[in-house]
Amino acid sequence: MKSVRVRVCLGLTVAALLAGCGGVKTTSSGGGAEGNYPTGNIQMSVGASPGGSTDLITRAIAEGLGKELGVSVPVVNKPGANGALNAKELQSAPADGYKIAVQNASLFTITPLAVSAAEAVKIDDFDLIGGVSQDDYMLAAHADSGYKTIADLKKAGKTIKYGTTGVGTGAQLASALTFKVAGIPSTDVPFDGGAPAMTALLGRQVDVATFQLGEGIENVKAGKLVPLAVFSGERIKYLPDVPTAKEQGFDVVVSQYRFLTAPKGTPEEVKSKLFDAAKKTFATDAYKKFNEANFLTPIEVPPSEVQKMLGDSTSKYKGQVEQYGIKLGSA
Amino acid sequence: MDASYEEERPVEEERPPPAGAWSQLTAALVAALLGVAGLIGSWRLGLGRLTEPGPGLWPFVISVVITLLSVVLAIIGRQALDSERFNRASLLVVVAVVTLVLLAVAMPLIGFEIPSLLLTFVWLRFLGKESWRSSIVISVVTVVAFHLLFVTALQIPLPRLV
Amino acid sequence: MDFLNPVLDGFGVVLEPANLLYCLAGVVIGMLIGVLPGLGPAATIAILLPITYGVEPVAAIIMLAGIFYGAQYGGTITSVLLRLPGEASSVVTVFDGYALARQGKAGTALGIAAIGSFIGGTISIIGLSLLAPIVAEVALDFGPPEYAALALLGVLLVATVGRGGKLKSVIAAGIGLLLATVGRDTFTGASRFTFDSLNLADGIDFVPIAMGLFGLGEILYNLEERHTRVQVPAKVANVWPSRSELRQARGAIGRGSVIGFVLGVLPGGGATLSSLVAYAVEKRRAKQPERFGHGAIEGVAAPETANNAAATSSFIPLLTLGIPANATMALMFGALLIQGIPPGPQLVSEHPDLFWGVINSMYVGNVLLLIMSIPLVGVFVKILRIRPAILAPITVLITLLGVYTVNNQVFDIFLVIVFGVVGYLMKKFGFEPGPLVLAFVLGSVLEIAVRQSLLIFEGDVTGFVTRPISGTVLGLLVVVLVLPLVKIVLKRQRRSL
Numbered sequence: 003m004k005s006v007r008v009r010v011c012l013g014l015t016v017a018a019l020l021a022g023c024g025g026v027k028t029t030s031s032g033g034g035a036e037g038n039y040p041t042g043n044i045q046m047s048v049g050a051s052p053g054g055s056t057d058l059i060t061r062a063i064a065e066g067l068g069k070e071l072g073v074s075v076p077v078v079n080k081p082g083a084n085g086a087l088n089a090k091e092l093q094s095a096p097a098d099g100y101k102i103a104v105q106n107a108s109l110f111t112i113t114p115l116a117v118s119a120a121e122a123v124k125i126d127d128f129d130l131i132g133g134v135s136q137d138d139y140m141l142a143a144h145a146d147s148g149y150k151t152i153a154d155l156k157k158a159g160k161t162i163k164y165g166t167t168g169v170g171t172g173a174q175l176a177s178a179l180t181f182k183v184a185g186i187p188s189t190d191v192p193f194d195g196g197a198p199a200m201t202a203l204l205g206r207q208v209d210v211a212t213f214q215l216g217e218g219i220e221n222v223k224a225g226k227l228v229p230l231a232v233f234s235g236e237r238i239k240y241l242p243d244v245p246t247a248k249e250q251g252f253d254v255v256v257s258q259y260r261f262l263t264a265p266k267g268t269p270e271e272v273k274s275k276l277f278d279a280a281k282k283t284f285a286t287d288a289y290k291k292f293n294e295a296n297f298l299t300p301i302e303v304p305p306s307e308v309q310k311m312l313g314d315s316t317s318k319y320k321g322q323v324e325q326y327g328i329k330l331g332s333a
Numbered sequence: 334m335d336a337s338y339e340e341e342r343p344v345e346e347e348r349p350p351p352a353g354a355w356s357q358l359t360a361a362l363v364a365a366l367l368g369v370a371g372l373i374g375s376w377r378l379g380l381g382r383l384t385e386p387g388p389g390l391w392p393f394v395i396s397v398v399i400t401l402l403s404v405v406l407a408i409i410g411r412q413a414l415d416s417e418r419f420n421r422a423s424l425l426v427v428v429a430v431v432t433l434v435l436l437a438v439a440m441p442l443i444g445f446e447i448p449s450l451l452l453t454f455v456w457l458r459f460l461g462k463e464s465w466r467s468s469i470v471i472s473v474v475t476v477v478a479f480h481l482l483f484v485t486a487l488q489i490p491l492p493r494l495v
Numbered sequence: 496m497d498f499l500n501p502v503l504d505g506f507g508v509v510l511e512p513a514n515l516l517y518c519l520a521g522v523v524i525g526m527l528i529g530v531l532p533g534l535g536p537a538a539t540i541a542i543l544l545p546i547t548y549g550v551e552p553v554a555a556i557i558m559l560a561g562i563f564y565g566a567q568y569g570g571t572i573t574s575v576l577l578r579l580p581g582e583a584s585s586v587v588t589v590f591d592g593y594a595l596a597r598q599g600k601a602g603t604a605l606g607i608a609a610i611g612s613f614i615g616g617t618i619s620i621i622g623l624s625l626l627a628p629i630v631a632e633v634a635l636d637f638g639p640p641e642y643a644a645l646a647l648l649g650v651l652l653v654a655t656v657g658r659g660g661k662l663k664s665v666i667a668a669g670i671g672l673l674l675a676t677v678g679r680d681t682f683t684g685a686s687r688f689t690f691d692s693l694n695l696a697d698g699i700d701f702v703p704i705a706m707g708l709f710g711l712g713e714i715l716y717n718l719e720e721r722h723t724r725v726q727v728p729a730k731v732a733n734v735w736p737s738r739s740e741l742r743q744a745r746g747a748i749g750r751g752s753v754i755g756f757v758l759g760v761l762p763g764g765g766a767t768l769s770s771l772v773a774y775a776v777e778k779r780r781a782k783q784p785e786r787f788g789h790g791a792i793e794g795v796a797a798p799e800t801a802n803n804a805a806a807t808s809s810f811i812p813l814l815t816l817g818i819p820a821n822a823t824m825a826l827m828f829g830a831l832l833i834q835g836i837p838p839g840p841q842l843v844s845e846h847p848d849l850f851w852g853v854i855n856s857m858y859v860g861n862v863l864l865l866i867m868s869i870p871l872v873g874v875f876v877k878i879l880r881i882r883p884a885i886l887a888p889i890t891v892l893i894t895l896l897g898v899y900t901v902n903n904q905v906f907d908i909f910l911v912i913v914f915g916v917v918g919y920l921m922k923k924f925g926f927e928p929g930p931l932v933l934a935f936v937l938g939s940v941l942e943i944a945v946r947q948s949l950l951i952f953e954g955d956v957t958g959f960v961t962r963p964i965s966g967t968v969l970g971l972l973v974v975v976l977v978l979p980l981v982k983i984v985l986k987r988q989r990r991s992l
Binding site for chain 1: 537538540541544545634635636637638639679680681682683684685686691693694696697762812816817818819820822825826827828829832833834835837838839840841902903904943947950951953
């Protein structure tokens with residue numbers, strides 16, 4: 003008797019499943035005629051946990067987009083695989099402009115050098131909306147170590163232990179390249195993110211470490227860490243006295259930058275509407291202050307330029323990694 | 334041993350009859366199989382050397398420990414009385430798990446409301462033997478409350494209809 | 496007296512009515528969030544972050560901090576009542592807390608946890624006020640070798656908790672260690688046991704494992720039990736711990752405070768380790784260690800005191816070094832940045848009002864939480880009066896939807912179901928989930944720290960012993976774990992003579 007009832011109920015469930023298909027939403031996103039986009043909420047997904055740079059940037063942009071477009075712009079965190087999980091989800095979302103994301107350059111230019119092909123994502127699978135900002139890397143040593151430049155590391159005449167913030171990150175590539183180009187014997191000590199790497203450097207468990215500006219700049223200002231180099235093309239306004247690696251004679255230019263993406267095939271007018279709204283957001287004082295507070299350099303450029311930057315860095319990194327025989331991961 | 338401990342003990346020990354040597358052997362075998370699977374998997378990943386460990390070395394070491402201890406369990410643990418026999422009521426667990434899986438499958442397709450409603454209803458009426466009336470009332474109230482809590486108050490992006 | 500001025504000013508800041516209100520709002524939200532398993536303080540703070548943009552920096556951080564330690568309080572409630580630990584640091588509480596609840600002493604367990612949390616939190620704040628800069632410097636001496644030694648100690652302690660057979664506990668712990676290796680290897684980037692699934696690339700989350708093995712596994716088990724045996728209605732007595740119970744827990748609370756404060760300073764896993772160590776210390780000191788796992792008061796008091804003390808002291812690395820010690824602290828870091836106050840070594844000197852305002856708000860917040868607990872414990876205990884047939888589906892739904900919110904992935908719901916079935920089967924076959932879950936948490940710390948150490952030592956393993964702190968911890972480990980074994984062997988030999 004009981005089992006019959008259970009079966010009836012399961013049948014009901016299946017019927018409800020079939021009847022109810024379609025019309026499901028996570029953040030009540032909109033739809034409908036293209037001309038008057040947007041008619042509903044625009045969801046921005048983040049391929050990282052709350053609190054990281056990508057998350058904070060997305061939330062700042064979401065707030066601005068919401069004001070400009072007059073719809074609400076909820077942010078959803080989908081952390082996993084350095085953002086690849088979120089990328090794959092965005093890739094298969096409908097290309098109607100109601101699901102967009104800020105993504106990292108390193109996911110497309112560096113991570114594929116370290117992971118298997120199945121886990122790598124390609125920028126060609128997305129439409130670019132526009133550039134956002136650049137987040138630079140610095141190489142730093144403990145103040146008590148006496149190192150001031152990359153050349154000092156070479157003079158030390160020992161194997162330099164360097165901390166990095168994980169496999170397939172710009173920090174790993176930048177430091178591996180530096181030591182190879184400069185011909186300094188070195189050991190890579192990977193950490194699970196910026197905070198443990200910073201702890202190890204402050205505790206002098208490693209000789210030097212590479213991390214993003216925002217993670218270490220306060221300790222530089224406090225005189226606990228000494229920046230040896232930044233890895234941007236030109237000097238960074240937040241650390242104007244620190245020479246780039248290139249200035250010091252080592253051709254290592256690695257930066258993290260972020261840009262707005264949509265699923266492939268999103269209509270042109272939708273993308274331009276989004277980029278216009280983003281540009282208006284970028285122009286607000288609140289957003290400019292946000293960039294300063296997070297040590298970000300704006301690169302609010304059109305999609306074609308982002309495409310070019312990505313293409314250039316992909317081929318450059320690939321060439322350098324091959325030239326110097328660097329192994330970032332298992333790929 | 335103090336007095337309160339004496340009187341607490343019987344409540345804790347109230348467990349169904351032990352299942353016997355076969356069940357102990359099965360448990361040990363499953364654990365051993367897991368260990369062997371780990372051995373093979375980590376071997377394939379590459380062990381490296383002790384001073385320069387590959388990705389598989391650490392899981393390999395753990396797998397060896399699991400496998401060895403499971404064999405020991407199979408040999409000396411057969412007489413233990415800490416396992417329980419399955420019975421007719423165990424089938425309810427199967428039904429319960431099926432409802433959970435259906436919820437997980439259906440949620441992204443039709444939102445969480447209908448699957449949640451059906452799940453609570455089935456659990457109340459058929460697994461819990463509550464009356465029809467209270468089953469319906471409680472399941473509706475539960476889903477409404479969850480909607481208010483997760484969607485309205487906390488704005489969590491659950492797949493949903495409303 | 497120069498030193499005292501900013502501290503007193505800090506109290507002035509907190510006692511402004513608006514800030515008091517934010518503190519209250521924070522701890523209330525935190526407590527409620529803590530009760531919902533899966534929905535951790537990190538997710539809540541992320542949701543509330545935009546609201547704080549328009550608020551004064553001090554008020555914003557006071558509120559976010561309140562959410563954080565308020566959630567620690569709330570997490571205890573589900574661990575004790577429903578066997579659902581929402582965070583790794585409340586897993587240990589489950590062992591004796593849930594046992595007490597089954598004996599009708601849920602009120603006692605929650606009451607002692609509230610008192611322990613209050614004392615642990617307060618002692619930790621005093622430590623934070625007086626010692627923060629010194630402690631932060633000491634914490635920096637903890638490099639990978641020290642973490643390796645501590646994590647090893649933790650993993651070995653794991654097998655001694657819970658009440659299952661020793662051999663089965665060790666096997667379960669081994670499986671936990673193996674599960675911790677799932678995901679992308681930090682060192683080589685190789686994907687281990689992920690079966691090419693991106694969902695597993697970062698490994699398995701703690702929440703689906705703990706909620707599956709403990710919560711859902713228990714529900715499935717009880718479902719079967721309900722239909723095989725006459726149901727004894729759950730007793731709900733002793734709404735507040737008695738004087739003798741308080742006396743019994745006194746030592747555990749004192750030691751738990753110190754252990755929690757010290758280990759909480761260490762970034763990553765400090766809170767979990769502290770609850771485990773505090774529990775193990777009490778079990779070792781007890782005259783009848785066999786009471787542990789069957790509802791020992793100290794078994795609740797020690798880990799709950801320790802994890803709250805640890806939650807408070809985990810602010811130290813953030814406020815003095817600018818290093819976020821856990822996911823919630825990473826959000827605080829972001830919140831401070833957005834407010835234009837970059838956390839770092841100069842925070843205390845440049846923003847003393849914020850530093851002391853936040854620290855002193857914790858005194859107030861802890862008092863508020865204790866006051867709230869007194870009536871709320873009575874309310875929450877009533878949950879157990881609900882018939883299991885009704886409570887079960889509601890708990891299941893909270894679990895499934897709660898686990899979804901961690902990563903917003905349906906995959907995690909499937910994971911919790913799988914681990915629920917595993918938890919049920921483990922119970923049927925006499926395995927304890929506790930060792931598995933704790934070993935899982937400590938496993939990745941252990942592996943990463945050992946491999947980092949090997950790189951730092953350039954392959955020379957003697958480094959573990961020659962470094963003062965790791966050497967001491969390893970020595971302690973030998974004394975605590977190996978000596979009892981030697982004693983047993985000696986005793987047997989004597990007997991056979």
